[in-house]
Structures are given as structure tokens and as C-alpha cells.
Amino acid sequence: MTRCPGTAGRMFRFLALLTAIVAAGSISPAVAAAEANAAPAPAASALAADARIDPVQEPPKPDAKPAESKPADAKPADKKDEKKEEEPKKDRFFAVKGGVVHTVSGGDLRNVTVLCKNGKIHAIGAGLEVPKDAEILDAAGHHIYPGLVAVRGTGFHAGSNPDDGTDVFSLNMTLGLAAGITTVLSGDAVAKMTFGSVEDMVVRKEPLVSLNYATRSPEQRRKLRQSFDKLLEHIRKTEAYEQEVKTNKSAEKPDDKWIKGENEKYLKLLKREAVAEIAADTAHDLHEACDLAGRYNLRMVVRSAYEGWTIAPELARAGVSAVVTPRTRVDADELRSRANGSSIENAAILYNHGVRLAILPPGLSVSTWGVVGEDLTHFNMEAAFAVRGGLPQDAAIRAMTLDAAKVLGVDHRVGSIDVGKDADFCIVDGDLLHYMTLTRWAVVNGRIAFDREKDTLLSHIRPGGDVNAPAPNDYWPRRLGADWTAEPGVPATPAKPETRASAP
């Protein structure tokens, strides 16, 4: 059932890239991108979406007629591929109708259709014409939010190459989707919960460069600053060389062979091409992190930051983003001569000072041992606790969607419902931050990845919103094989003797 693109698929992508480049000749990428991000976007602007080129993103998916727009100088393909190219690749349309669309980036829309084409949001509008062969999801009475983005999660994907080893039918992935999560930083890759498929799973690799800048390891801190200084010197020398080489052809290019491994990552940080991630929780560590960000002009995310509320203006001035867990409990140390410890108001205070927030619960997995509400199984509840501390509700939702995507540098793909972005939705049966709200569907890349009524895990809980629905049947003895799908009230048949035959 995995939908892995083969050689032909890769060729399609290559051609699509060329197509896009040709198309970009008439529409500048900036305009296309701006149009794509406009929300609520009229149907017309959706046309530009396919031509959009994103520097970080992989090339867009194959367009309707790739063979027609094949440029003359395209790389010649072997015969086998040529044949397949000529078959027109069918566009995959998916539409969500009804319900309230919470775009996150541009307010809430009612009575609109969200039309998706090949896994991207193609158009949003009222009275859109939906292609006949489109898969239509009737979400009337539901709320459509962008798929939630967890800036860290464990147990969903495999290793550093999620598309090479993830069990796409795992219980964890289903539980993550049931929590409304569609994108998560797993290991060092931003990956999606593409249930049943590894196609288009990885959004971005190595979005963050982790730095150890804890105050308790001064030696490490000194070494890091030394590396940064050396690299800054190298940047200056390179700039000087580039000037000099214009007049003096024999100018000597500075040696850059030593810039590899960590130094290569650091260089990206100093050029602001990558984002530094620092684990800093106390005011002391946070102050040092801000100092580092200011001294070297870094883009930075601080993780934990439970004392952020004590130095919020400094964090705001340094332009760092914060990943917070509003429920963190750390007692104040009364011997410190300043405010310290955790505060339920942390998120609200940081927000009021303009610090970009992403929210994470205390646990980063979807544990099944029974104590719930502490991890990503109830991701939305952590945002609710931030609201308790004074964070506005829309900011709390942004901290699980668009702002979380910005922290990971994937906001051009996910985090809001905008034309051109990935068709990832979390469709729920009520207010996203209410404790009884259940995810009805999770959509990833324009495909239904979780349907609560079709999966037995949670289907018996308030089916159709009925709080008085009867309990599901229990079966005695418990291991009865295939009978567990029996209707409530219908007695189960006894186990067949052969079910035990294979037991040792």
C-alpha cells in the first residue's frame, strides 16, 4: 500500500521542476509566493500555486501535462521512462466541504470549500467548482484547523531518515493523528504522519542546529565562541578576497577546507541560514543564550525557558523564539535575589513581549500506560493550560500550528490553511482547546490519514456526538479472535479451538 515513486516518478518530478522554471518566467516567484500565502485566497490565485517555486521546498508535484511543457534541452530519458511519461498523470483532487475553516493565518471562514490538488491546497473559496473525480470530505458541523505541528516528538518516525524505516502503520502514528498532529520534528527531520505511506513524509532535514551553551559547562561555551570567532574571521577574509579578486586575479582564496562537520553548521548559523537551538530554562541560561544570539547575530530557539517570564523583554530584544511547556513546575528558590521558578503565566508574558512561541507538553511521546493528558496524546491540552495563564486562545493555537512551523522553518509548507501549502488538516468536532473535543479526521498531503469512525481505537466514544451512547461490548473470555467487531448487544461466539493450535 506504500505509494513509493519509482524511477518514473523521479523523472516526473524533474520535468515538473523544469516546467515550473519555464512558468516562472512569466510570474515572478515572489509574486507567486505572495499570492499563494494570501488568505483567504480567491479561487483565481490558486492558479499561481502550481507555478510557485520555493527555495527550500522540493520541486512541486507533477502538473497535469508534463510532456507538453517539456523543454527542448531536457535531459534525455531512456525509452522505458519515455513511455510512462507520455501517459498523462492524473491529478488527485481532494475537497473539504462544510464546517468552519480556521486558517490561523487569516481568520475563520464559513461556507467555503478547501480544494486540494496533489496534496497541496489548491483553492479556498465559496462556490468552488470541484472536479468530478475529487474525493469529497463532508465536514459539516466540524472545525477544520491546520494539522498540528509538534516541534519535538518521539516514537512516531524511525531514525534520522524517517522515510527509510518508519512503520507507517504503527499505533503511535495513529495516536499522533488522533491528537491532530500531522507534522513533527522526529530526530533531526521534520516529518509528517503520512499514515500508510512514506511518500512526501520528510518536509525538511536538520531544521535546527543544537548548541550546548549551558552555564554549567564553561569550557564548552568558550570553545563554541572560539569557533564562531574563527569562522567570522573567515567570513571577513572571504569578503575581502572577493573584493580583491576583482582587480587582482592572483589574489589568494582563503583556505576553507577546515570548514566541515560542526564548523560547517556553525557557518550556516553565522550567515543566518540556519537556526540555533539551545536548551535554556533558567533566567541565567536564557540571558547567556540571548547574549550569544546578540553577539553573533544568530537566529535562535530556546527550549524549555520556564523562567522566560522573568526576562521576557531581553528574549524579545534578542529576537529568539521559545518552546515552552506551560505546566512546568519548578519551585522558586527563595535564596536567589530575583524572581525565579516556573509560572503558569510564562507563555502569556512571553507572548505579550512579542516572543514567538511553540508549545510542547511535558511528555513528547504518545504513551499508552494509561495516565493521560501529560504528553502528545493530548497536545491541545497544553495550549489550554497556556490559556489558563493568560495567553489568548488564538495565540495558543498558533503556538501549535503556524508559529511552531516557523520555529522549524517549515511554515512555507505547513502550519496554516493557505493556498499553496500542504493539505494537512486536523478536523475536530468542537473548539480545539476544549477537553472533550475529539479529532474526527486527520488529513495529510490531501489524504485521510485518520478517520475516528473507521478506527476502532476511539470510535465508541461519543459516536456522532452522543454523550449517552452505550458502552461497547466486553467479551468473555477475552481472546476471541475475529469477533471483536461484533455489534454492541450481540453476544460473541466462543473461541474456536484451532486459535490455540499455533501456541507453543
Place this chain on the structure above:
Amino acid sequence: MSRQQATGHRQQAMGNGQLSRARQEASFPCPQAAGKREEPRRRGTFARRFTIAIAAVLCACTSALQADDSPKLAFIVGKVLVMDKTDSVINNAVVLVSGGMIEKVGKQSAVQVPSGYRRIEMPACWIVPGFVDCHDHVVGSLSDLNDMVYLTNPGLSTLDTVEPHNSNINRAVAGGVTTALLIPGSGTNMSGFGTVSKTAGDSVADMVVRSPGSIKIAQAGNPERYWWGVGRMFMNFNTRQTLEKAKAYHEAWVKFEKGETKEKPAFDPIFDGFRGLFARTFPASVHTQIYQVVLTTVDMLARKLDIRTVLDHSEFDGWKVAPLIIEAMAKGHSIYTIQGPRAYHLDRTQRKIHGNAARWWQAGNPLLGINTDAPVVPQEQLPFQAAMGCYYGWIPYEGIKGLTRIPAEALMVDKEVGTIEVGKQAEFCVWTGDPLDPRSSCEVTVIHGKIVYDAKLNRRF
């Protein structure tokens, strides 16, 4: 048992050194809100002690003064969840508090606020009875959680570990929890007597409501690890034989007290504490979970020994015992199901997530509550535990009932707390909305008619 008795216990306890912190705390007149925690330090120690001494003398001498000690408060709020047996809710209400008790509850149009009352106007807020947590380990010091000396330790009591103003209960108060049953851990089959305590108070005597509050019994699912060779057969034998000895002791004394025999039984400090259990003045808190174990608990304790039984945890597929429990209730046995901290059970054979509270409720168990097993779940998250129960199929009003009236009945403190009714202790919280919703916050907590937490001064949760 009265607070005076608890004081006696406290004085005994003071001798053993564990309560040195409690003693220190007791000598600090902690202000009503922690926001003023620095305040006592600014004043001179001698002056403070002297003032307290004077105040104590005055209080002891004049009973009238003692009544005045509690402020007169008038809460003007948007909604009062009374949580009584008629399930009444009063909108635009006034709650008058004086002498530590609820003096009047009614609509703003019907109840005049007399002069001399401090008006607390929070028209958008709700008053909800203080929550009662039947399974708590944080009112006392956590290092004394499990004294695993023998496999049954019938003489021990958590009263010796109560720690006023510890950081966990300071948060609990901010989460709306006002009464908790401090019980020892489940490392042994019988780990000692629990203590019903308030979550605020300047001394052990201030806090403790009843000691013993319960006897903690761990039926299975932890005591096995006590030592090799401890299995369910031995554990059940051991628990049963201890209880039967205690019952025989109690019956011998009853016989003597009724004058049926002149032979005075020998005093036994181990079994004397059990007399209330068999006189049904306090319940057994039973660590029990999984179908077979809950079955044993109901059969052995509730039915055969006729002990008031509180089923703590009651997780996994424990709800399958519900029909048996309802049958036992009909025969007059007392069984309360106080569920938690696990809110759900993943049934791997059916690929279903069952909400534990939901399944107990759907099975028709009328006496259902929720616990935290703090610190397993932080105690301030007790209402959130009920919210999680609701996510998995329970309903909110039942959830709030399972935090207030039902656990108060389970602990036999329902004459004092658990509802907002005239004549009960003023023990409630003012919430910004539905208390189960993590977005709502507890703004004010009142215990014994005094404001013990005010979020405006120092928000703790």
C-alpha cells in the same frame, strides 16, 4: 474524630523529629496568601512570637473571639454549583460566609448582604465546592511515603508525616483541591492509616480533619515486589488474617463495653486503631486494579468483612466488576469507586481505548469519583483528571460530582464539606468557568471560611 484528638496526635508526633519542619512552620503565622510570604521575615521574630502568644491566649480564653477569628465574607458570583442531591445550580448568586461556615446561599435578588461583610464581587465566576482527593501522598513528606517494615504494617499512621505549606499542597490549593486523604504507599499489603487533611493550614492541628482517615490496603500490584515468594495467595492470606485479628480485637472490646463480659481485653496499640474500621467510622482505601484483583477486594473486604471500601485506582478492566458492586451495594455494603490516576485502558485484544471513568459510569456505578495519586499526577491537576475522564466518554457534571460530593461521602466528611449548603464548612473555590477546563483558573480558595489562596496576589497555577 475531632480536631482536638488530632492535636493530641500531633503533640505525640512532635517528639519524633520528623515534624521539625512542621513545628517551624507552625510558629510562622503564614499569611492567607503566599504572595505575602516575605512579610513575616521583615518583622522582628520576638515581636511576632509575642503577638502570637497573646493572640493564642485570647483565643483560648474567649470563645466569642474564636468565632470572630473567621472573617465575614460575601461572595457575589455568576454561578454556584451546589452539587447537592437535587443537582441544583444557582445563577447570579450570593454566598455568605461567617464563623467558618456557609451562612446563606441564594440568588442575588433574594439574599441581602448584611453590613460588616467583605464583599467579593466576581460576577463572571463560578463557586464550586472544594475538591476532595481520596488518594494523596503529598500532604505529607514524600520521603516517608513507604515504611516497608513488614508485609503488613498495621500500627503506622501518615499523621506523623503531615507537612503544612509544602510546595505540592500550595499548588493543590491553587488547583481547587481543599481536602485530601494522605495515605502511605502501596509497597506493602497494609502500609498504615491514612489521614484526612485540609490542603492549607499553619500547623498539623490546623490541617488534620480526622486521624485515622482510612486504613491503606494494597491488594496486589506492588506488594509482590516486597520480597521473593510474595504472591497473591500469600498476600491475600496475610491481609485477611491481619484484618480478622483486628476484628476479633474490636469485637472483644465491644463485648466488654456493652458489659457482656467483665474480662477487660488487653490493650494492643497495633489493633486499637482498627476499631473505627469495624465500627465503620472510617473506610479502607484499597489499592486495587485489574478485574481479578478488584473482584477479590469487593469479595473479601466489602462483602465478607463488611468494611467500608474505597476502590482506589480501579483501573485496567476493573469496571467489569461493576455489576457485582452494584449488587453488593443493594445488600447494604459500602463501596466507593475513586478512579485514577490512569484515565484510560488500552485493550490490546479489541484495539479499543476505554475511558476508565466512562466505563464505570456506563456500567451504572453511582458512587464514582476521581483521584490523582499525587505526585503521580500533580495534585493541582485533579480536575484535569476528571476532564480526561470526560474526553474518554464521561460527562462533565458527573466529573465535578466525582471531585466533590462523592469523594466527600467516601471519606465520610460529607456532613462538613463537598457541597455548597447552609451549615456546611465554607470550603469552596471561585473559578473563572467550568472547573474541569484547563483554561479556567481557580482565583480564590476558601477553607474553614478563610481565604487561603488568592490568585491576584500570587498566582500559583
